[in-house]
Amino acid sequence: MSLTSIPKPRSTYKAGRSNNFEMNSWLFMRGSGLLLVVLVIGHLFVNLWQGDGIQQIDFAFVAGKWASPFWQIWDLAMLWLAMLHGMNGLRTIINDYASRGGTKFTLKTLLYFATFVTVVLGTLVIFTFDPCIDPASTLEVCTNR
Numbered sequence: 001m002s003l004t005s006i007p008k009p010r011s012t013y014k015a016g017r018s019n020n021f022e023m024n025s026w027l028f029m030r031g032s033g034l035l036l037v038v039l040v041i042g043h044l045f046v047n048l049w050q051g052d053g054i055q056q057i058d059f060a061f062v063a064g065k066w067a068s069p070f071w072q073i074w075d076l077a078m079l080w081l082a083m084l085h086g087m088n089g090l091r092t093i094i095n096d097y098a099s100r101g102g103t104k105f106t107l108k109t110l111l112y113f114a115t116f117v118t119v120v121l122g123t124l125v126i127f128t129f130d131p132c133i134d135p136a137s138t139l140e141v142c143t144n145r
């Protein structure tokens with residue numbers, strides 16, 4: 001955008017669709033950033049601070065957490081918010097730095113594709129995770145069946 005396209009001072013504000021979209025996406029960055037602080041600190045606290053810290057993290061630990069819908073939703077929220085926040089941030093950076101239309105289009109297509117694949121696969125992993133996938137599993141939940 002060239003400088004000459006900036007409206008003259010005092011010209012009436014025209015809210016177009018794109019203005020509202022950029023305003024909402026800026027608000028989303030603030031809101032999701034705030035939520036991510038809570039989600040990420042909670043995640044680090046439970047995984048690394050409580051109990052045996054990093055020593056406790058193994059397959060059984062993950063199985064134990066994902067047996068609870070609370071942690072499934074927590075991790076889902078972290079995945080979706082971090083991905084959408086990161087995607088929207090990169091969209092802004094592409095808009096700011098890629099000047100050719102073709103470059104913008106290619107980078108954004110790659111960005112949206114990568115986001116889509118990661119969100120879909122991550123969501124599937126959270127909800128289809130099977131703690132007894134190994135027939136020789138010694139986890140209590142599997143041996144008591």
Ligand code: HEM
Pocket residue numbers: 026029030032033034036037040082083085086087088089090092093
């Ligand atoms: C603790 C969590 C986080 C907080 C509090 C946070 C906060 C923010 C805020 C407020 C902005 C908007 C800046 C502005 O336009 O004025 C922003 C931009 C951005 N964030 Fe985050 N963020 C967090 C996590 C993440 C994560 C996990 C990613 C990557 C997956 C990420 C990637 C980005 C990118 C690429 C931008 C755009 C930077 C730009 O416009 O130059 N952030 N962040």
